[in-house]
Amino acid sequence: MKRKDYSIVGKPFAREDALDKVLGKPVFTADMIPPDAIFAAVVRSARPHAKILRLNLQAALSTPGVIRFIDGGQVPGINNIGTLVRDKPLFCQDIVRSIGDPIGAILAESRDAAEEGARQVGVEYEDLPAIFSPLDALDPKSVQIHPNGNICRHLKIRKGDVERGFRESDVIVENEYTTQMQEHAQLEPETAFALPPDQNGIITTVGPWQDTFDVQDAVALVLGKKSNEIRALQAQTGGAFGSRCNEIANELGALVCLSACITGKPTAIIMSREESVISHSKRHPFHMKYKTGVKRDGTLVAEEIQLICDTGSYASAGPAVVMRAIVHCTGPYVVPNVKADSYCVYTNNPYAGSFRGFGCPQVHFAAESQMNYLAEALSMDPIVLRRKNLLRPGSQTNTGHVLGKSVGLDECLSKVVDALSSIDIPPPEKGRVRGVGVAIGYHGNSLGPEGGDRCGALISIDAAGRVEYMTGLAEYGTGARFAHGQIIAETLGISMNRIHALLPDSLRAPYSGPTVASRSTMMGGNAVLLASQKLRNVLSQEAAIIFDCKPEEVKFSNDTIYCENRVQSIKFEELASISHKKGICLSDSSMYEAPKGEWNEETGLGVAYVDYTFGAIGTVVDVNLQTGYPQVVRVVGAFDCGKVINPLGVIGQVEGAIVQGLGYSVMEEVCTKNGLILNPNLADYFLYTSAETPQIDTILVEGYPSSSGPFGAKAMGEPPIDIVAPAVAQAIYNATGVRVKDLPAVPEKILLSKTKSGLKHII
Amino acid sequence: MSNVQSKQRINIQVNGEWHSTEVEGDETLLDLLRNKLNLKGSKAGCGTGDCGACTVILDGKIVPSCLVYAATTNGSEITTVEGIGSAEKLHPLQQAFIQTGAVQCGFCIPGMIIAAKNLLDSNPSPTRNEVREALVGNICRCTGYIRIIEAVMMAAELMRNSKNEA
Numbered sequence: 001m002k003r004k005d006y007s008i009v010g011k012p013f014a015r016e017d018a019l020d021k022v023l024g025k026p027v028f029t030a031d032m033i034p035p036d037a038i039f040a041a042v043v044r045s046a047r048p049h050a051k052i053l054r055l056n057l058q059a060a061l062s063t064p065g066v067i068r069f070i071d072g073g074q075v076p077g078i079n080n081i082g083t084l085v086r087d088k089p090l091f092c093q094d095i096v097r098s099i100g101d102p103i104g105a106i107l108a109e110s111r112d113a114a115e116e117g118a119r120q121v122g123v124e125y126e127d128l129p130a131i132f133s134p135l136d137a138l139d140p141k142s143v144q145i146h147p148n149g150n151i152c153r154h155l156k157i158r159k160g161d162v163e164r165g166f167r168e169s170d171v172i173v174e175n176e177y178t179t180q181m182q183e184h185a186q187l188e189p190e191t192a193f194a195l196p197p198d199q200n201g202i203i204t205t206v207g208p209w210q211d212t213f214d215v216q217d218a219v220a221l222v223l224g225k226k227s228n229e230i231r232a233l234q235a236q237t238g239g240a241f242g243s244r245c246n247e248i249a250n251e252l253g254a255l256v257c258l259s260a261c262i263t264g265k266p267t268a269i270i271m272s273r274e275e276s277v278i279s280h281s282k283r284h285p286f287h288m289k290y291k292t293g294v295k296r297d298g299t300l301v302a303e304e305i306q307l308i309c310d311t312g313s314y315a316s317a318g319p320a321v322v323m324r325a326i327v328h329c330t331g332p333y334v335v336p337n338v339k340a341d342s343y344c345v346y347t348n349n350p351y352a353g354s355f356r357g358f359g360c361p362q363v364h365f366a367a368e369s370q371m372n373y374l375a376e377a378l379s380m381d382p383i384v385l386r387r388k389n390l391l392r393p394g395s396q397t398n399t400g401h402v403l404g405k406s407v408g409l410d411e412c413l414s415k416v417v418d419a420l421s422s423i424d425i426p427p428p429e430k431g432r433v434r435g436v437g438v439a440i441g442y443h444g445n446s447l448g449p450e451g452g453d454r455c456g457a458l459i460s461i462d463a464a465g466r467v468e469y470m471t472g473l474a475e476y477g478t479g480a481r482f483a484h485g486q487i488i489a490e491t492l493g494i495s496m497n498r499i500h501a502l503l504p505d506s507l508r509a510p511y512s513g514p515t516v517a518s519r520s521t522m523m524g525g526n527a528v529l530l531a532s533q534k535l536r537n538v539l540s541q542e543a544a545i546i547f548d549c550k551p552e553e554v555k556f557s558n559d560t561i562y563c564e565n566r567v568q569s570i571k572f573e574e575l576a577s578i579s580h581k582k583g584i585c586l587s588d589s590s591m592y593e594a595p596k597g598e599w600n601e602e603t604g605l606g607v608a609y610v611d612y613t614f615g616a617i618g619t620v621v622d623v624n625l626q627t628g629y630p631q632v633v634r635v636v637g638a639f640d641c642g643k644v645i646n647p648l649g650v651i652g653q654v655e656g657a658i659v660q661g662l663g664y665s666v667m668e669e670v671c672t673k674n675g676l677i678l679n680p681n682l683a684d685y686f687l688y689t690s691a692e693t694p695q696i697d698t699i700l701v702e703g704y705p706s707s708s709g710p711f712g713a714k715a716m717g718e719p720p721i722d723i724v725a726p727a728v729a730q731a732i733y734n735a736t737g738v739r740v741k742d743l744p745a746v747p748e749k750i751l752l753s754k755t756k757s758g759l760k761h762i763i
Numbered sequence: 764m765s766n767v768q769s770k771q772r773i774n775i776q777v778n779g780e781w782h783s784t785e786v787e788g789d790e791t792l793l794d795l796l797r798n799k800l801n802l803k804g805s806k807a808g809c810g811t812g813d814c815g816a817c818t819v820i821l822d823g824k825i826v827p828s829c830l831v832y833a834a835t836t837n838g839s840e841i842t843t844v845e846g847i848g849s850a851e852k853l854h855p856l857q858q859a860f861i862q863t864g865a866v867q868c869g870f871c872i873p874g875m876i877i878a879a880k881n882l883l884d885s886n887p888s889p890t891r892n893e894v895r896e897a898l899v900g901n902i903c904r905c906t907g908y909i910r911i912i913e914a915v916m917m918a919a920e921l922m923r924n925s926k927n928e929a
Contacts, residue, residue: 012864014861014862014864018860018861018866018869019850021872022844022848022856022861022873022876023804023844023845023848023850023853024803024804024844024845025804026803027869030803030806185904186868186904187806187816187868187903187905188868188870189808236868236869237868238806238808238868238870239868240868270807273808273814477868479867648863648864648910651864651910652906652910655906655907655908655909656905656906656907657907658907659907659908660904660907681813682809682811682813683811683813687902687904688907689898689899689901690895690896690898690899690901690903690908690911690912691895691898693907693912695909696907696909
């Protein structure tokens with residue numbers, strides 16, 4: 001394939017906001033709280049399922065510094081902040097459905113006083129029967145947690161005839177897998193503040209949001225105001241990974257805005273780490289049953305799959321998570337006969353919602369583990385088995401989507417296998433055994449059937465030739481908005497130091513949807529591409545007048561505009577200045593709408609996502625035979641990323657996602673007992689540190705441009721995390737003979753199953 | 764936190780400048796830095812000394828400033844991220860963090876840079892493993908540490924080169 005040369009796109013540019021961050025400038029929400037702000041602290045449920053009988057406020061209200069208590073009774077609008085399903089009150093008034101549900105809030109002169117006041121609020125409960133297993137929740141005799149029953153959503157895929165497929169299979173493998181609840185542990189705890197209505201009646205709230213539009217609408221509903229009376233501004237945001245969208249963002253925004261309206265004072269909230277862990281959603285734990293039939297030669301014939309997803313006390317993003325999960329449930333393979341059922345189920349556990357990967361890490365763990373079982377049953381090399389069945393250009397996916405040319409999976413797998421074979425690492429230390437594991441995967445780009453997929457951008461060029469732009473997409477660390485800047489610079493032929501990215505302001509930015517689903521580079525990139533092309537056309541017209549040539553002969557490069565014959569040229573800033581003086585408008589906006597697939601929710605068939613990112617990961621793991629600890633000593637990842645816009649940005653996403661995935665594989669687990677989180681802190685919830693992190697070799701495969709991404713780019717924020725766990729589990733198996741079927745693969749599981757003689761499989 | 768002791772006046776040197784200030788008995792060094800001295804670079808990530816976002820150098824040693832009572836720092840010398848470089852004259856660590864793509868959300872970065880500075884102050888030519896060990900108290904949830912380790916290695920080289928030139 002002929003590669004087009006770009007001067008900015010594809011080059012490693014340092015991000016504009018890194019300077020303020022390395023200097024420690026006050027750019028995060030907590031750094032900007034107005035000095036006269038009062039503070040709010042939330043009173044949270046201590047029971048997993050109970051009626052609220054009465055509140056005792058006497059001690060709280062007599063705590064020094066406490067101003068007042070607010071609860072659902074003070075909500076002028078609708079006391080609900082639910083997103084996909086409107087099932088979550090801002091403040092529970094009659095029933096609590098999980099530990100940590102907000103009941104009310106104490107407002108006080110200081111944060112300490114507010115938190116002390118909140119601790120002093122007495123709540124009398126009448127306990128209700130509670131359910132902590134999604135399997136129990138499916139029993140019709142169980143207590144119903146919400147009025148519409150415990151099944152929040154059921155989706156299915158019916159393709160071909162699985163019964164016939166199993167009859168025609170030579171080998172059938174059946175297994176059950178479970179995955180754990182994972183915590184985002186974004187480094188900045190939940191923080192927000194709001195200012196009382198200004199002279200125009202507009203209430204401003206500042207916070208670390210993933211979707212300013214959602215916050216704006218949710219606050220308006222709670223306050224009984226119009227959306228355009230609420231201005232949601234995003235501050236620099238200390239990580240997100242899904243933790244900053246849906247209900248928690250709405251809860252924060254609504255709480256501080258409600259207080260600012262009631263008291264007339266700026267109001268802030270800064271959560272502790274413990275409250276952060278308790279209050280935001282988690283990665284859904286899954287129970288998965290897989291039955292897979294295969295021919296003797298390794299050809300996959302049929303697969304029957306049941307996914308049960310514990311969304312906890314509230315739906316949050318659960319209904320969309322089960323959708324993405326079922327679309328990807330077979331893994332990236334051609335399977336002619338599929339019967340799959342995916343249930344999103346309420347329990348009284350902490351609620352689960354958006355988390356990087358969004359259902360894909362869970363199903364890839366199961367689907368890829370199945371491939372390893374099948375390979376063993378067939379006495380076949382697992383890589384050969386994968387090659388025989390993996391998706392290629394023109395293959396049909398799980399949902400019957402016939403893919404186009406943009407499928408680089410085979411190349412990714414080959415690159416990883418080659419890299420693993422040439423790795424030179426010292427042999428394992430004494431007392432450790434080594435194994436290698438490989439997994440492959442795919443990830444549908446952007447929202448697909450999860451929702452309307454639009455993104456807008458504003459762009460303006462000032463008289464000095466400086467370009468400012470804003471999309472409505474949030475920035476929480478990925479740096480995708482600087483990839484947008486590179487797209488603008490490429491289009492206008494200018495250098496990056498002319499470009500300045502603004503953070504989103506919900507009253508100014510065109511609607512852009514949520515900043516989720518790895519959609520920023522693709523959606524925002526297309527939006528700024530459209531907007532900058534419009535300005536380029538305007539500038540071409542002006543330059544053509546100066547050069548006395550046709551607008552289509554005008555070219556842009558190296559901060560210079562010239563005519564094709566290169567006799568005449570003008571500096572970018574000169575043309576900007578001349579245009580401004582003539583009264584030419586150098587501001588424009590755009591609205592990009594992604595091409596829509598057609599996915600039938602009844603049959604589960606059709607084009608769910610227009611484009612997919614493909615990838616492969618290989619891991620080398622040394623297992624300590626004394627402690628059972630699986631130390632990952634090397635990771636190799638190859639990803640079909642379409643087209644790299646900024647290699648620093650892409651590699652940052654790959655490495656970050658892989659290390660999060662390593663934590664998910666071997667140590668991270670939110671432990672609960674009767675709905676109570678036992679490890680809501682960073683001492684007992686283990687995260688990878690620099691000491692454990694292995695070398696990661698990232699291979700970016702270009703040459704399979706996506707059909708819809710700017711310059712052919714694909715989504716890269718999530719795909720790497722989808723396939724880390726199955727690769728690690730397979731390496732552990734190859735090292736020890738222990739198959740881990742329930743994540744995480746913590747040392748005790750490996751040791752226990754190793755020491756039970758003859759028992760290789762963990763139940 | 765209960766009152767450990769009532770108010771007292773302390774004198775501390777922060778980033779080379781002396782401050783005389785009254786502190787509460789239960790006030791942490793982090794709160795003093797952020798709220799009284801308006802140095803917002805040090806971040807509050809956990810309040811329990813587990814994340815490292817509040818790391819400062821206190822009399823030559825790195826500490827999580829969220830676990831240090833301000834009242835115990837009378838007479839001490841403290842370095843925060845604001846004290847090691849400026850936009851006009853970046854510290855080599857700051858320059859390297861920008862260049863290598865070590866900064867994503869940035870919340871951990873002030874603590875990381877301080878921990879790395881403390882390492883390079885005593886060990887100008889660390890190995891990669893020494894860098895890994897030195898940063899073990901600083902959680903980063905975005906980058907996967909690889910770029911950060913690269914940045915520290917690059918900064919060490921920049922500092923050695925500039926020392927050789929001088």
